[in-house]
Amino acid sequence: MRYDLIGDIHGHSEPLVExxxxxxxxxxxxVYRQSDRQAIFLGDFIDKGPNQxxxxxxxxxxxxxxxALSVMGNHEFNxxxxxxxxxxxxxxxxxxxxxxxxxxxxVFLEAYEGADDYVDVIDWFRTLPMWLDLPGLRVVHAxxxxxxxxxxxxxxxxxxxxxxxxxxxxxxxKGRSEHDAIEILLxxxxxxxxxxxxxxxxxxxxxxxxxxxxFDGAARxxxxxxxxxxxxxxxxxEDRIGADHLLQYSHDDPPVFIGHYWLDSEPExxxxxxxxxxxxxxxxxxxxxxxxxxxxxxQLSNDKFVYVQRGVA
Numbered sequence: 451m452r453y454d455l456i457g458d459i460h461g462h463s464e465p466l467v468e469x470x471x472x473x474x475x476x477x478x479x480x481v482y483r484q485s486d487r488q489a490i491f492l493g494d495f496i497d498k499g500p501n502q503x504x505x506x507x508x509x510x511x512x513x514x515x516x517x518a519l520s521v522m523g524n525h526e527f528n529x530x531x532x533x534x535x536x537x538x539x540x541x542x543x544x545x546x547x548x549x550x551x552x553x554x555x556x557v558f559l560e561a562y563e564g565a566d567d568y569v570d571v572i573d574w575f576r577t578l579p580m581w582l583d584l585p586g587l588r589v590v591h592a593x594x595x596x597x598x599x600x601x602x603x604x605x606x607x608x609x610x611x612x613x614x615x616x617x618x619x620x621x622x623x624k625g626r627s628e629h630d631a632i633e634i635l636l637x638x639x640x641x642x643x644x645x646x647x648x649x650x651x652x653x654x655x656x657x658x659x660x661x662x663x664x665f666d667g668a669a670r671x672x673x674x675x676x677x678x679x680x681x682x683x684x685x686x687x688e689d690r691i692g693a694d695h696l697l698q699y700s701h702d703d704p705p706v707f708i709g710h711y712w713l714d715s716e717p718e719x720x721x722x723x724x725x726x727x728x729x730x731x732x733x734x735x736x737x738x739x740x741x742x743x744x745x746x747x748x749q750l751s752n753d754k755f756v757y758v759q760r761g762v763a
Contacts, residue, residue, distance in 0.1 A: 451584075455492065458728040482508065497555055499732050521580065521590060533568075588707070605628075638664070638677065660686060704723065717740050738759055740755060
């Protein structure tokens with residue numbers, strides 16, 4: 451099978467349609483499809499952008515018709531946890547209904563909260579797998595960690611069919627191993643910055659941890675190990691970093707495709723077998739919706755990126 455892997459969409463249906471058409475997908479009987487290829491979405495369909503329902507109305511029929519696959523993004527996980535009442539604290543929810551969280555989730559809630567299909571779309575989110583380990587390639591929203599994946603598969607055999615109540619509850623409790631595992635898979639590997647250092651994320655919140663190139667043994671400083679938008683890199687210190695940020699991912703392992711990191715440069719490989727496809731389509735100043743056309747190669751190529759630009763009028 452040949453695949454077109456597509457990065458974080460975040461409620462922007464117009465660039466999604468433009469990208470699908472650029473990739474050669476035709477709209478037939480309510481579904482975008484190609485006869486000899488399948489799309490794979492990297493998750494984060496929702497939040498930020500103006501077309502929450504339109505995006506779901508495009509991607510869900512593709513997945514249900516078998517013309518696409520997908521993994522869960524952290525925004526889908528957060529939507530499930532926001533919706534789900536805490537069984538141990540009646541009246542509270544697994545994701546706190548704080549102002550900060552509501553602001554991050556506002557546009558999705560405006561589109562779905564109180565609607566007849568709100569429960570249905572949340573239940574559908576729960577069917578999105580945490581990762582895909584397919585012949586020749588792997589897909590996860592932020593970080594591939596073999597040890598965590600094996601442990602989760604052992605403890606929660608249905609994890610890639612349905613996010614059950616037990617895992618959802620445990621993964622929503624800070625301090626539990628399941629919480630840490632899901633955080634790494636869906637948000638990436640983070641380490642604390644040296645004391646006194648901080649930078650501001652895309653929401654304007656001060657951050658004292660940094661997401662890192664978990665696969666890059668050559669990174670010697672926090673600055674080099676940082677994985678995120680280039681405009682934030684100047685705020686990351688040049689202090690030496692230890693090896694505790696590293697996970698074992700050899701250049702001989704299958705290619706892995708990730709999203710999540712809000713990159714803002716020209717699309718390029720992170721490593722010969724690692725590609726990030728999140729290039730900030732939802733950024734205030736516009737960004738790119740990026741795909742990679744995979745035809746079975748084990749060493750990826752920068753020539754295989756395809757993207758459309760979302761400008762701001």
